[in-house]
Amino acid sequence: MKFSPIFKDLINCSSSEEVFSYLKDSLTDSIRPWTYFVNWQKVLINFRKIEVRLNILNTLIGKNNTEQEFKKLLTAYPEILSVIPILLASRTSNFRILTDSLHGNFQYKNYNFPEKIKSLSPQEIDEAVEFVKETRVLDLFSNRTIKSIPDYVLGIEVGLDTNGRKNRGGTSMETITEEIVSHICSQNNFLYIKQVNAAKIFRDWGIVVQVDKSSRIFDFAINNQGTLYLIEVNFYGGGGSKLKSTAGEYRYLFDFISAQKHQLIWITDGSGWKTALKPLEETFNYIDYTLNLNMVNSGLLAEIIKHKI
Known part of the structure; x- marks a missing residue:
């Protein structure tokens, strides 16, 4: 990961190793709102x-x-x-x-x-x-x-x-993240779009994004004066073999996006990761930023985007 002094300032971590320990120790086991049970x-x-x-x-x-x-x-x-x-x-x-x-x-x-x-x-x-x-x-x-x-x-x-509860679980993660993203962008005059493909990014902002597959949709895109941050979010309440391949997919996506001089931030959470800490750590060490919701709420996401670090 790309270490920065903001990790010391916001979550009191002095190294990448400490940041990962913070991430794994602060995973949340539930993001169920009242609307989770019945629509x-x-x-x-x-x-x-x-x-x-x-x-x-x-x-x-x-x-x-x-x-x-x-x-x-x-x-x-x-x-x-x-x-x-x-x-x-x-x-x-x-x-x-x-x-x-x-x-x-x-x-x-x-x-x-x-x-x-x-x-x-x-x-x-x-x-x-x-x-x-x-x-x-x-x-x-x-x-x-x-x-x-x-x-x-x-x-x-x-x-x-x-x-539909499984889908609502995924939607809850997006809803929570959007509240934070919206606040960050309104406070700093950044632009953001949710559930966005490359065509819409170009149409709205004139920024070219090459994608690895035509169906690729990013959960969020943030534009800080031409610097593009693509954010992917997910939540895993349960473990399984899928988590290892999921982590690998984000290493591949990071290479693909960073080669275009764009930024990829992965926000993931859930106690399911406690069953797959090794692949999570491998991806954490490989890509610039892997955050959980507690880290996002600490102000890290805002600082990363504001200072283009």
Whole structure:
């Protein structure tokens, strides 16, 4: 790494070795904000799109002959067909079901649940009833296991949204870093762009950046009077073999960017790095600046960019 007196001033480290010890000892194990758990805005938007149809379907609860009642509803309100997949926690509207596999003779049947439909034929109604019957959804209606279909689906939407937590973890790292980057730039009249490719950097600032692949997008770019800082951020809460290759990728990217006289800063954090300290240290020693969030918050990022060190 490129050692500077600012490390002594800001984090009381007198050598590169001490800086790395500071980095590894100050890794944080969580950057989860309140919004990490459930994206309620997304959940409620999805729910409200189908709330009326769910309430229509809710009239089936506790009925004695749910098959016949369901057929009546499909005839009168064909639009309720589209909400059947979400009852099974599925975003898919087309299904190909294996109905017979005896003696290797695979037989399939297709079921479709389009979003918009004006009417259903008797055959389409029978197929819809068959689908909810065979998937046992109809049983939940008749025996009152489900007491409110809208509430049940709202719970499903919450469950499906938890699949996005991994992405929200990455977004949290970007959000935290952007707050700091935005403050630095506003205080010093620097320009910055987030999630930026080489074409936009040239279009906005006239600075040429050659990239190793056309899909390359940098998390942040900061322009200090023509000196370009490209910043990559990530967070690893868990370990794994991927971390070794990740560290290697940043050594390669550093060579590629620094050869063009631009600056690369890697901001990474997470207790996952405690399982891969050797490759992290190798990259730390190779590229100019590897920082974690505690180091960024100490003022190091601001000083590096302000003084072009």
